[in-house]
Amino acid sequence: MITKTIYFEDYQVGFSRETFGRTITESDILTHAGQTSDFYPHHMDKEWCATQPFKRRIAHGTLIFSVAVGMTAGDINPVAMSYGYDRLRFIRPVHIGDTIYTKATITEKRDHKRPSHGIAVEKLEVTNQNKETVMVCEHIYLVERKQPLEA
Amino acid sequence: MITKTIYFEDYQVGFSRETFGRTITESDILTHAGQTSDFYPHHMDKEWCATQPFKRRIAHGTLIFSVAVGMTAGDINPVAMSYGYDRLRFIRPVHIGDTIYTKATITEKRDHKRPSHGIAVEKLEVTNQNKETVMVCEHIYLVERKQPLEA
Amino acid sequence: MITKTIYFEDYQVGFSRETFGRTITESDILTHAGQTSDFYPHHMDKEWCATQPFKRRIAHGTLIFSVAVGMTAGDINPVAMSYGYDRLRFIRPVHIGDTIYTKATITEKRDHKRPSHGIAVEKLEVTNQNKETVMVCEHIYLVERKQPLEA
Amino acid sequence: MITKTIYFEDYQVGFSRETFGRTITESDILTHAGQTSDFYPHHMDKEWCATQPFKRRIAHGTLIFSVAVGMTAGDINPVAMSYGYDRLRFIRPVHIGDTIYTKATITEKRDHKRPSHGIAVEKLEVTNQNKETVMVCEHIYLVERKQPLEA
Amino acid sequence: MITKTIYFEDYQVGFSRETFGRTITESDILTHAGQTSDFYPHHMDKEWCATQPFKRRIAHGTLIFSVAVGMTAGDINPVAMSYGYDRLRFIRPVHIGDTIYTKATITEKRDHKRPSHGIAVEKLEVTNQNKETVMVCEHIYLVERKQPLEA
Amino acid sequence: MITKTIYFEDYQVGFSRETFGRTITESDILTHAGQTSDFYPHHMDKEWCATQPFKRRIAHGTLIFSVAVGMTAGDINPVAMSYGYDRLRFIRPVHIGDTIYTKATITEKRDHKRPSHGIAVEKLEVTNQNKETVMVCEHIYLVERKQPLEA
Numbered sequence: 001m002i003t004k005t006i007y008f009e010d011y012q013v014g015f016s017r018e019t020f021g022r023t024i025t026e027s028d029i030l031t032h033a034g035q036t037s038d039f040y041p042h043h044m045d046k047e048w049c050a051t052q053p054f055k056r057r058i059a060h061g062t063l064i065f066s067v068a069v070g071m072t073a074g075d076i077n078p079v080a081m082s083y084g085y086d087r088l089r090f091i092r093p094v095h096i097g098d099t100i101y102t103k104a105t106i107t108e109k110r111d112h113k114r115p116s117h118g119i120a121v122e123k124l125e126v127t128n129q130n131k132e133t134v135m136v137c138e139h140i141y142l143v144e145r146k147q148p149l150e151a
Numbered sequence: 152m153i154t155k156t157i158y159f160e161d162y163q164v165g166f167s168r169e170t171f172g173r174t175i176t177e178s179d180i181l182t183h184a185g186q187t188s189d190f191y192p193h194h195m196d197k198e199w200c201a202t203q204p205f206k207r208r209i210a211h212g213t214l215i216f217s218v219a220v221g222m223t224a225g226d227i228n229p230v231a232m233s234y235g236y237d238r239l240r241f242i243r244p245v246h247i248g249d250t251i252y253t254k255a256t257i258t259e260k261r262d263h264k265r266p267s268h269g270i271a272v273e274k275l276e277v278t279n280q281n282k283e284t285v286m287v288c289e290h291i292y293l294v295e296r297k298q299p300l301e302a
Numbered sequence: 303m304i305t306k307t308i309y310f311e312d313y314q315v316g317f318s319r320e321t322f323g324r325t326i327t328e329s330d331i332l333t334h335a336g337q338t339s340d341f342y343p344h345h346m347d348k349e350w351c352a353t354q355p356f357k358r359r360i361a362h363g364t365l366i367f368s369v370a371v372g373m374t375a376g377d378i379n380p381v382a383m384s385y386g387y388d389r390l391r392f393i394r395p396v397h398i399g400d401t402i403y404t405k406a407t408i409t410e411k412r413d414h415k416r417p418s419h420g421i422a423v424e425k426l427e428v429t430n431q432n433k434e435t436v437m438v439c440e441h442i443y444l445v446e447r448k449q450p451l452e453a
Numbered sequence: 454m455i456t457k458t459i460y461f462e463d464y465q466v467g468f469s470r471e472t473f474g475r476t477i478t479e480s481d482i483l484t485h486a487g488q489t490s491d492f493y494p495h496h497m498d499k500e501w502c503a504t505q506p507f508k509r510r511i512a513h514g515t516l517i518f519s520v521a522v523g524m525t526a527g528d529i530n531p532v533a534m535s536y537g538y539d540r541l542r543f544i545r546p547v548h549i550g551d552t553i554y555t556k557a558t559i560t561e562k563r564d565h566k567r568p569s570h571g572i573a574v575e576k577l578e579v580t581n582q583n584k585e586t587v588m589v590c591e592h593i594y595l596v597e598r599k600q601p602l603e604a
Numbered sequence: 605m606i607t608k609t610i611y612f613e614d615y616q617v618g619f620s621r622e623t624f625g626r627t628i629t630e631s632d633i634l635t636h637a638g639q640t641s642d643f644y645p646h647h648m649d650k651e652w653c654a655t656q657p658f659k660r661r662i663a664h665g666t667l668i669f670s671v672a673v674g675m676t677a678g679d680i681n682p683v684a685m686s687y688g689y690d691r692l693r694f695i696r697p698v699h700i701g702d703t704i705y706t707k708a709t710i711t712e713k714r715d716h717k718r719p720s721h722g723i724a725v726e727k728l729e730v731t732n733q734n735k736e737t738v739m740v741c742e743h744i745y746l747v748e749r750k751q752p753l754e755a
Numbered sequence: 756m757i758t759k760t761i762y763f764e765d766y767q768v769g770f771s772r773e774t775f776g777r778t779i780t781e782s783d784i785l786t787h788a789g790q791t792s793d794f795y796p797h798h799m800d801k802e803w804c805a806t807q808p809f810k811r812r813i814a815h816g817t818l819i820f821s822v823a824v825g826m827t828a829g830d831i832n833p834v835a836m837s838y839g840y841d842r843l844r845f846i847r848p849v850h851i852g853d854t855i856y857t858k859a860t861i862t863e864k865r866d867h868k869r870p871s872h873g874i875a876v877e878k879l880e881v882t883n884q885n886k887e888t889v890m891v892c893e894h895i896y897l898v899e900r901k902q903p904l905e906a
Contacts, residue, residue, distance in 0.1 A: 034487020
């Protein structure tokens with residue numbers, strides 16, 4: 001892990017990166033249930049799932065989101081901070097043994113009320129091994145400007 | 152855990168519920184780093200944190216989000232499904248030993264393109280033991296109607 | 303999770319509740335071995351188990367007991383406390399991939415030496431996906447009386 | 454770990470063994486809550502505990518039982534099997550940072566309906582670093598006889 | 605676990621012991637990745653592995669080493685301490701579901717610069733269920749002498 | 756994580772890199788004990804440790820080794836593979852709350868019997884927050900040559 005300073009002016013709309021795959025395991029679901037206290041039968045009860053339209057246990061939405069975001073953790077940019085997320089949507093279920101990939105693309109830059117900073121939006125698109133989209137969201141970063149905006 | 156069917160018509164804007172507290176531990180941060188592969192020094196390096204403005208290790212945003220959402224898992228409503236989340240914002244850092252609480256309030260009901268369903272929005276507000284807000288988001292549910300809308 | 307006060311007088315012999323299922327996974331066995339330091343080959347060595355009458359790895363008895371009891375954790379009754387357990391018996395082995403269910407029934411109420419409290423006995427019966435009983439025990443609660451017994 | 458065959462006839466009432474200590478950690482409580490889905494505030498909410506008579510978070514009874522039993526796992530006796538437990542009682546709470554010890558003593562031998570086996574009872578007494586008893590139970594073993602009883 | 609004092613003079617070159625088996629699980633790989641931050645696709649990405657010569661996910665070398673060494677932990681010898689390891693080699697990959705065994709043999713005794721101690725070398729050879737060697741190393745112990753060497 | 760091909764010819768003796776810090780926690784020790792079955796009181800029993808010269812619980816050697824090696828996992832070099840480790844030595848104990856850093860330096864290149872490959876040696880030196888060396892070892896890589904050696 002290294003530190004690499006990138007100011008707001010140097011974020012490029014359209015810049016895109018893709019991660020390696022990460023196989024989601026039964027062990028992941030158990031760990032996530034254990035961390036979050038969400039033991040819904042959708043995640044924990046194989047027999048009940050078999051009676052439902054989706055047939056098989058489903059990974060928690062918060063698990064897929066957490067892993068997908070974690071996969072994009074790369075260099076440390078000391079002048080950017082995570083501000084939040086918008087439009088997080090779960091498109092398809094992820095089952096045990098599926099492998100997910102995150103594609104992250106800078107889709108927007110906009111001003112922030114603080115003239116010293118700007119907002120950069122990185123769209124995350126998570127797909128599975130069949131190239132189906134399973135989740136999307138927008139990661140909002142607050143990034144320092146080299147040159148503050150004038151009032 | 153029990154099953155309790157609540158149709159869209161019976162969601163009440165303004166209905167609110169609050170969880171017990173959950174203390175965020177060093178062990179939680181280690182588990183979450185281990186699940187997500189996010190080993191940024193903000194979470195893992197006590198010495199480096201001591202040199203930063205926030206002084207102490209910070210829980211991952213995705214950890215706080217996952218635990219806060221998990222705390223609201225209650226009865227199973229078979230006619231509702233989680234559709235996604237909007238406007239997730241991290242307001243203040245959560246440190247080791249802080250205790251968080253989630254207050255969930257139905258803030259909005261709106262139509263969905265499918266006349267058989269509606270959208271219910273449950274606002275989550277996460278506070279710490281000092282009653283400071285640390286995170287907010289809107290949980291979007293797609294809920295079946297007893298009575299489909301007419302075309 | 304909510305708080306719901308139920309005094310000794312209001313415990314009903316014969317009252318019964320059943321949980322959803324919980325699939326016991328390989329990951330559960332690893333976690334439990336890791337917590338308890340019980341690494342007997344019955345749990346950890348697939349090859350050795352294949353040479354034994356039971357053929358496949360077996361979940362620890364303490365794992366099944368802990369999960370089964372945990373599944374009955376519901377509302378918080380501030381006037382009841384867990385006093386202990388009697389007649390815990392392991393009837394059949396639980397293997398990786400089995401799903402267990404707990405049925406809890408109040409089977410007995412009796413006086414306690416403290417006139418302010420009574421003893422309520424809740425029988426736990428744990429079954430698997432084939433409706434075979436795998437474990438039983440009696441959970442002993444010490445519960446406050448609304449009205450203390452007279453001396 | 455080694456295999457050591459001990460028949461029923463060779464169990465000695467009064468034989469006793471003591472384990473090393475095991476410090477119960479915050480991490481143990483988190484792991485056990487995560488395995489059992491018991492997230493009662495007694496274990497998970499430091500702030501709420503501070504308002505209660507016991508002041509500090511308490512380890513789950515099933516955690517102490519599981520660890521205490523696990524500590525007694527030693528040699529493998531292929532002619533003995535765990536039959537169950539009687540009179541499990543939680544005497545004092547165990548808090549984060551307490552160290553527990555198990556003393557195991559053979560207290561009783563009795564016939565079993567199968568003439569080929571006998572019942573051996575091993576009493577477990579769990580103490581903390583202050584030599585206070587925190588838990589007791591009787592571990593029931595079904596053990597093969599060298600010489601079956603005559604009918 | 606018991607304490608058993610063995611001085612340098614009593615280590616026997618050629619003395620050998622073998623462990624029970626330990627099945628390496630998917631859960632082990634997830635836990636080890638989570639502890640070490642090594643999320644290489646060799647361990648975490650089933651789809652990518654399928655495109656490689658080794659076809660299936662591989663356990664981390666450090667996982668196999670850690671488990672294999674742990675399996676040799678037996679009695680506590682208060683006059684011996686672990687000094688380090690030499691010639692650690694990974695001979696064959698270990699895949700999910702493989703079972704490993706450790707054979708430990710004292711292969712060498714030599715003087716140490718401190719006349720009060722000697723060096724004992726215990727060779728560890730780790731095999732899988734097909735009796736193929738997967739890992740070897742030499743565990744170096746520093747052991748107190750009953751009788752210090754004369755200067 | 757990215758793929759970056761570096762052939763044997765391009766390894767530079769003297770090239771060095773340093774990691775961020777990683778704080779070793781009580782939770783790490785519990786997880787590692789649970790994975791390896793090494794529950795020696797040196798790691799698990801706070802009270803016993805207090806009676807020993809080192810006073811406080813010590814992280815397992817295999818834990819420090821595993822974490823320190825994991826910290827050096829960076830880009831994927833598809834023409835290099837880990838061959839093993841030499842001269843692994845534990846210099847000082849690591850206690851709960853200590854922060855470790857790994858410095859990795861290419862110290863040697865040598866021929867391998869296969870003319871298509873060479874051996875590169877990367878020395879790992881692990882220090883704590885007081886700049887004391889706690890562990891050293893040599894990581895041996897087998898690296899493909901751009902140009903095979905002539906026979």
